[in-house]
């Protein structure tokens with residue numbers, strides 16, 4: 001069957017890499033893809049904001065199954081649009097409709113959903129212009145750190161965490177009054193700070209049943225030892241040592257199952273991935289956020305750890321047959337290091353020529369790259385992810401870094417300490 005993937009990151013490259021191993025996969029199209037995806041799939045240079053154009057290429061290339069990588073088209077209703085097309089009745093789609101995508105599209109919605117279904121999460125209060133003054137007063141009685149979250153999609157930049165009461169109040173005012181994050185800033189969640197270690201869980205669901213994919217931990221901050229600005233993710237590892245059998249059982253019972261059941265109860269038909277961003281607080285899992293897609297760079301370590309035919313699993317999800325499937329994980333450890341452009345996550349440079357040496361011992365996933373006049377050049381903040389596989393974290397990481405050493409461009413940056421906290425725990 002012909003497969004189409006929407007997106008252009010390392011996540012989409014890793015999805016394509018895994019799907020391509022299926023004997024049922026004929027052609028893979030990626031819209032728009034990047035400078036690396038063209039080697040294993042066919043890049044379609046279309047504007048993914050243009051839903052009509054997406055529908056047209058699906059018809060033109062006889063696509064059987066569509067996988068939507070990023071959140072924005074989901075939140076904006078791409079799935080609803082395609083389901084409304086009579087000529088695409090047979091199309092299988094991995095990704096929720098706009099109502100399901102609210103789990104990521106609105107932090108307030110997600111919070112209320114979790115409260116309705118008794119899913120553990122940080123206590124929070126929604127702040128708007130109306131209750132701003134009383135909230136500023138109320139904050140005088142709160143202990144730091146303060147967590148502020150813009151309600152809508154803010155491309156990973158909508159969260160402010162600060163120890164300083166004055167800064168917290170100023171940030172809250174700015175978020176609401178200045179609409180620093182555009183529409184996402186009209187409502188803000190003031191949230192309890194959860195102290196613990198983060199871990200990401202992923203499921204694929206058909207709306208009734210689900211399969212849990214390998215868990216991962218990503219490293220979001222730009223600086224070593226988790227300091228500096230938040231990024232999309234600078235590296236990831238899977239498995240995660242503290243996510244043992246008992247912890248996973250709690251995650252399944254207290255978080256995953258009630259989420260799937262909650263969606264069903266509320267009449268939301270959800271077929272796609274759910275990404276649970278969790279905090280492990282003294283052995284108890286709490287939800288920090290839901291995402292309605294796979295993580296990036298987590299996908300670059302999750303895909304290699306799934307045994308067997310991933311396309312079969314996706315087809316079963318789209319057909320509502322996940323209860324008939326089984327998922328098995330590879331035992332090895334996967335680690336990925338993301339190589340970025342100088343200046344990222346703020347203003348960064350683009351257009352530098354990339355040279356790729358011998359990367360045969362790693363899985364090299366492209367993100368912000370493109371082909372310009374026949375040459376590979378940088379085209380984004382996160383440029384490439386080098387995934388190493390090994391018997392343990394040390395081996396996986398040393399491979400991953402060795403692969404990364406083979407990449408060159410002007411201003412290449414990366415974190416040297418991916419996995420540092422897990423190594424300290426003895427993984």
Ligand code: AMP
Pocket residue numbers: 122147156157158159161191192193194195198220230277288289
């Ligand atoms: P988000 O955009 O929701 O993923 O948040 C970005 C980062 O902020 C998360 O990865 C956490 O590290 C941190 N964070 C978000 N909410 C909380 C919270 N309630 N307590 C502690 N850290 C948080």
Ligand code: GLY
Pocket residue numbers: 218232233291294295296297298
């Ligand atoms: N790596 C975090 C995310 O994909 O949102």
